[in-house]
Amino acid sequence: MTETVTANGFKLDTSGQRVVVDPICRIEGHLRIEVNLDDEQVIQNAVSTGNMWRGLEVILKGRDPRDAWAFTERICGVCTGVHALTSVRAVEDALKIQIPANANHIRNLMMLAQYTQDHLVHFYHLHALDWVDVVSALKADPKATSELQQSISPWPKSSPGYFRDTQARLKRFVESGQLGPFSNAYWGSPAYKLPPEANLMAVTHYLEALDFQREIVKIHTIFGGRNPHPNWVVGGMPCSFSLDGTGGINMEWLNLVSSIIDRSITFIDQVYIPDLKAIASFYKDWGFGGGLSSQNLLSYGDFPIVANDRSLENMMMPGGAIINGDLSKVHDVDVRDPEQIQEFVTHSWYEYPDENKGLHPWDGITEPHFELGPNAKGSKTNIEQIDENAKYSFIKAPRWRGHAMEVGPLARYVVAYARGNEEIKEQVDGLLHDLDLPLSALFSTLGRTAARGLECSWAAHKMRTVFDSMMANLKAGDTATANMDMWEPSSWPTDVKGVGYGEAPRGSLGHWIHIKDSKIENYQAVVPTTWNASPRDPAGNIGAYEAALLGTPVANADQPLEILRTIHSFDPCLACSTHVMSPDGEELATVKVR
């Protein structure tokens, strides 16, 4: 039997040609995708494998809980701040530490800045090139490009001369033979649909965004002290304010933050959002990649308005779970409940005493056990084909009440929409109206991409709200940034558990900690990519990546642009490299997954 139906309702057929895409991603180590294509080149089975062990849990055992953030910051080269924040939150939760109002404001500002910068960079420097043909931009008419730009946005950099200069600069770069970030792509593929002028406009904004994103990073530098790895502290934030300018963060720097926020709002609303709409309007018929998004979505919610209160009403981004696509009911999520979040390893390269049961992260076990299934091809050091009926990934399979869930900006947006959040409803309805699309269009690769863009704008505007609240608090005389009452381990209980959780740009992130005799007894991180890239579970549910790839036609197996589009829409990593191999393992092409 090659045809089956999964527990979560997806039809799989493994009879067709197998294609292996082996991108190397840094978030979870390496990521590999295998698909089966039918006679019409449509994906009928997809297998997501993380093929590098992430042993963070083991590294942290026995260390000082107050240092854990510095280690977790090194898990990944993109999400430094979110891991550090989640780690200090876990320790604060365990020790019942209340943080000052300013610390909450600064953390919110730093995370919102991270959303803004990360989403912007993801769109222009990773994902846009799945839709935008750089080489075609060389053929564009600068005058027509200028007209196009002026028809969609008031952004001032729009003269024919400006686009002519950019085009000439691009041409010199291409002719030098060093395409750099633009090398190894599928330029000229029929899957690209934009006219040359739209391509030139988007590539020009690629350069502008590259320049502008450096400004947003300064917010991290100002509040985090050291760069590129900001400082954090259990109990608050390690920076200090001095509005009169005697050391610490002064008015000059705060004014700089305020100006960066204003410029971020303008850039995103006048460049990113109009580009997103313009590009999307040419791909309205490419409705693939929905996967789990029309069924099961999860968000922990984040950005507490008032410090130390994680209630639903206090979250700028409300959390919850949607099951079976029923938007009329949003379920509350309790990360402490052992029945809600569980990780399974039946198909993961780990060992549990009982392989058919899931474990809540507080009871989590990270015991690696690498073995290939009986139907795998190749060897342990050179896997040619995965056997997905056996263990096949170093990523565990997290489930919420037994359901495979999608996390990320689309999940957050659908949950917030279903919760009736006015700001988000207005954004979503406005975009769908402008593009003349129904709500169901959100449940797709492009929907994921659109939600990320809207959220980038949301985050930039929220930076303004948070900054103003922080300034009001500072001007009222409260300059405290950290609560160090519980700093000394002698003040701690001997055996406690805590959880830090929130929403990283890529989705729901949780760190569960068990502290015993002032040392880390157990530490488990369930990261966004664990949810999205998860392998199957004992019930047979497939994860978000696997589900999203099903049903997608691939025009040319040697150039799996369609697979990359959908995987990129989840934002797996900043810089990845992909090898595309034929069924016999021969390397056909090397592409860049930016």
Added chain:
Amino acid sequence: MPVDSDVDTLILGIGNILWADEGFGVRCVEALNARYEFDDHVRLMDGGTQGLFLLPWVSHVSRLLIFDAIDFGLKPGELRVILDDDVPQYMGAKKVSMHQTGFQEVLMSARLLNEQPQQRALIGVQPEQLDDYGGSLRDGTRQRIPEALSRACTLLDEWGVAYRERATPLDVLDLIGPGELEMSTYELGRPQ
């Protein structure tokens, strides 16, 4: 502090200190900082595995010195110095790990913005072992740190960048990374 324009020289260690020899670059900058003092226009940085986050610091200096673990196809522990236009090519030639692709893109992005440092140098070592998560440098790699430092000093001399032996030992406030990740502390804390 925000990016300041008076810094014209960046000495950058890149790599993941949690992956054995991958930490070489960061450990070199740490050692350089422990031994020497520099003027204010020189910035030493633990770049970790950060990609585009490094662009603001890379794109406005005129001199860039990078320490890293690179697969040159040499014997483990061998050291090599690469200059100027050869730097990005080497970083992309054979990837030991993804941060090199990331960093190569940082250099290319700086070039796209017409803000590439005029002088660039890479001091790289051929790693011995990478897949020991939570481990530290292997002996053969660790022993190359003094040589890497002396090659760096030669380059700085050529560039006319001054440095002085520290008169008093490094203060904790001068560390370039969090104290708990400093090499000896990191190694002591490894679980058995």
